[in-house]
Amino acid sequence: MTLDTRFTLSRGTFTLDVNLSFNEGEVVAIMGPNGSGKSTFLHAIAGLLPVTSGMVVLNGETFDDATTEAFLEPTQRNVGIVFQGGLLFETMNVLENIVFGLRARKIKQSIAAAQAEPLISQFGLSGLLERQPRELSGGQAQRVAITRALITQPKVLLLDEPMSGLDTSTRQLVREDFREVLASFAGYRILVTHDVEDALAIADRIIELDHGKVVWNGSTSDYRNKPR
Amino acid sequence: MSQVRRHRQKLPWQIILIASIAVAFFLSPFIGLLWRTPWSKFTDIVTRREIRDALWLSVQTSLITSIVCFVFGVPLAWLLARVDFRGRRFIRALMTLSMVLPPVIGGIALLFTFGRRGLIGQYLDSWFGIRLPFTTTAVVMAQCFVAMPFLVLTVEAALRQLDTRFEDVARTLGGSRWYVFRRVTLPSIKPSLFAGLVLAWARALGEFGATITFAGNLPGTTQTMPLATYAALDSNPESALILSLLMIAIAFSILIALRDRWLGRTEQGLPL
Secondary structure (H helix, E strand, O other), X not given: OEEEEEEEEEEOOEEEEEEEEEEOOOEEEEEOOOOOOHHHHHHHHHOOOOOOEEEEEEOOEEEEEOOOOEEOOHHHHOEEEEOOOOOOOOOOOHHHHHOHHHHOOOOOHHHHHHHHHHHXXXXXXXXXXXXXXXXXXXXXXXXXXXXXXXXXXXXXXEEEOOOOOOOHHHXXXXXXXXXXXXXXXXXXXXXXXXXXXXXXXXXXXXXXXXXXXXXXXXXXXXXXXXXX | OHHHHHHHHHOOHHXXXXXXXXXXXXXXXXXXXXXXXXXXHHHHHHOOHHHHHHHHHHHHHHHHHXXXXXXXXXXXXXXXXXXXXXXXXXXXXXXXXXXXXXXXXXXXXXXXXXXXXXXXXXXXXXXXXXXXXXXXHHHHXXXXXHXXXXXXXXXXXXXXXXXXXXXXXXXXXXXXXXXXXXXXXXXXXXXXXXXXXXXXXXXHHOOOHHHHHHOOOOOOOOOOHHXXXXXXXXXXXXXXXXXXXXXXXXXXXXXXXXXXXXXXXXXXXXOO
């Protein structure tokens, strides 16, 4: 079982050109400076941007193929995504945020809440369900965002700079938290970060992008020993 | 306290003087109006048939206009803010144009388009027997023509400021575009939505030029408050005064009622 991404994606003068394969159960960190194409890569997997050429294939299912113009909408891909700061819906409370994916599938509020219960207690959010997003700490918001992403049982979990914007002390805690969360999820896990510490602490493999090209692709231990 | 006083002493008196003249300019007409208002005849005039008709027509048409602006304007604002299509700049320019255009010109344009011999009006008449000019529908059309841009541009500005990643997340969670629009996008821009609605409604309530040109001045059918006020100025200045006061009161009370609730909180604020 693999997630295969072999595509180019052009936006204006920028082109992302990758040929990468991911294994189920692996935690991969994608690193690189601003504008290197990290986020664009996640967008292509989630279906938020179509590829210009090439294809994205998950477990043999074509997500996007520029040649045949086959394109699965983000709603049909079952890919969970967590952005920096969590990006919780500010007009909904914590519970409504968490069950959003179930409600979007026309599942009744009461049933959705019951269905979400195991995840909610697993992430220790039971006491926060009535809170508004602005009443949460950075770490709490992040956990709600992950729960929201996991509720629809995605096959792929994409994390876009989930730990930026947190202060150093919180960051340490959230990093621990993250390791646990990621360990409890069995699918594909791809983490975008510009922080080496995050990548080294969490990932099995590190991919480095620069100007839309892959400049490093190897195990975390090799990366640690890589001459810089 | 002393700091405030010291701060106040530093203010340049020239600026204060000039600003005071501006304030006086805006305030004095209201005082003049109140001073001349024949309070003893207030109830008598307000309960007159033609006045009640005009008031009711104004309330009715301006509310319908607000609903129409909402139904058509919000999707248009979304398209302008989110989709990069050919002609987008043209449509935005068109919106601004009808905002800065003298309303009378808008009325003339509507008349020559939807009038009985107009570009579209002739077919409406010969195919469906529909004649729009000088009907209440025409009043609503005239109001929409001048009011909708206010809503569209306010909502578009709010949508542009909204982080599109909220919608992205919602889409990956399985929300259809329509579901995401209703549950995520619209609630997020609620303050601006209301600001736009209030602006459009206020503009519709005060509409004069386009209405009198396209819909005429028929008491009970097309004679809204501003038209009735203008008509009364010649024959019955006292009615005109009372009507003016009534409109000021309506506009003012709505602004007060909405001030804290919606208008105060929006950071986008009013574009004009």
